[in-house]
Amino acid sequence: MRPYYSLLDEPWLTAVTLTGEHISCGIRQILQQAHTMRALTDASPLVEYGLHRLLCVLLMDALRPQELDDLEELLDKGQFDAETLERYYTQCEREGCTFDLFDPERPFLQAPYRPEWDKAPKPVRVLDVTIPSGNNHTHFDHRKNENISFSYAQAARLLPSVQLFCTVGAQDYRPGPNGAPPYYALLQGDNLFETLVLSMIELDTVRGQFDRPPVLWRSTIEIEPKRVVPATSWLYGMLFPARRVLLLPDKQTQTVSSVYFSQGMNYIAAQNWTDPHVTYRFHDEGRFAWRPNQERPVWRNLDTLLRNDKKSRPRTLEQFTALRPEKRYASVTLYGVQTERSRYVDIMRYDLEIPTAALRHPYAAALVEACIKLSEELASVLRASLTHEDIPPAVTNEAEQAYYDDCERRMWQICGEIPADADADLQPLLLEWTEGITQSARQQYAKAIGRISLRGAALIAVTQRQGLLMAKIHKIRKEYGLCRNSKNN
Secondary structure, eight states, X not given: OOXXXXXXXXXXXXXXXXTSOEEEEOHHXXXXXXXXXXXXXXXXXXXXXXXXXXXXXXXXXXXXXXSHHHHHHHHHHOSOXXXXXXXXXXXXXXXXXXXXXXXXXXXXXXXXXXXXXXXXXXXXXXXXXXXXXXXXXXXXXXXXXXXOOEEHHHHHHHHHHHHHSOOOBTTTBOOOTTSSOOOEEEEOOSSHHHHHHHTOOOGGGOOSOSSSSOOGGGOOOOOOTTOEESOOOHHHHXXXXXXXXXXXXXXXXXXXXXEEEEEOOEEOOGGGOOOTTBOEEEETTEEEEOOOOTXXXXXXXXXXXXXXXXXXXXXXXXXXXXXXXXXXXXXXEEEEEEEETTEEEEEEEEEEEEEHHHHHOTTHHHHHHHHHHHHHHHHXXXXXXXXXXXXXXXXXXXHHHHHHXXXXXXXXXXXHTOOSOTTOOOHHHHHHHHHHHHHHHHHHHHHHHHTSOOOHHHHHHHHHHHXXXXXXXXXXXXXXXXXXXXXXX
């Protein structure tokens, strides 16, 4: 007899209450009591975001907010209506969706067994990108050769993130509608209820179909390996089945140690898909999702998050200032994983406090973009001035990193000084930034040189290279009219 595990009622989700208590519960309880909970939690940032996304999509399907006013009204109520949600669960069950993790024909968030496609089970560790498996030689975990089993709850929690963070793989494995995994932005409310509402969008802004095809658990579409999908609905696309997954439970141990896992549907129209939680950049070559990059920290892409052109920053961030006009800051968590084709390089989670004045001001993004450009130009010259055979590379690297650390601190300071008045001139802030980073570059150069002992020709050569930095600083300060205000130019 097969096991039964209802995700509506089994304690597979973990949350922290407003009083700091950790509890485990199913979908039904967590949504009924979302206003009493601080947040969903998981050890993996990828899983944590995947679970938020799952609940967001479920709520969008159940509540269907047509306009921004509907989201405002929902926020004013302060909690989800239990009767509305119960009607939704009942409707799903009437359609054949039991929310059972192991239903033979409608296993939740999975594909039912088909002998023509599901032939060779794989270790369940393929669902967790932090565990090395196949070509994925990550450094997060060293359990590659261990026999790993997950509890039913652990395996269930992995299912949304499998689809959201999959990447290009061997045997022509393709990613989902977002391509290689981007940064996903989640707005944080005062409690879990607010967080989930702020992650939703109004239907009026949805491009194309909203529910045709319906959400994955209500859909009867066969998840056929490598089937080409030229278009999809919002609900289906938000949890698009780029991987075909079926858990194989052991009823005796109540664990999952193996899984059918293969390429799922192949979405081919990424330029037509707009994710409400994703930030986009536009270039001559087209539109590109903002993806994690160890070499380019989050603050050096902050201008994209601030760009209020209704095309770049996440839709949820775009509507935040209207939904929460009284808030001085937007609390945003970025979730991402850097990939190199099939390899997972680094998992990233960043908590940002973005001033709402910066989100509203029409020229805030341009200011930040100019600041970032200046800082990078100066960093390049600072590095060049400290590149010499008699200067250890570690000294150069530390100076550059310290300079950038100071720039990051100054960036958040500048953003916090952006006035609420949309007509206010931002030029003084650019001058403040220029003054600050040129001073910082000089200081880091002096500290670096002070750490080493140079004599003779080496001292002369390094001193000559200092001229590169001083000339760049002078040029920048002159361009922004700062030379006359400083004795040390």
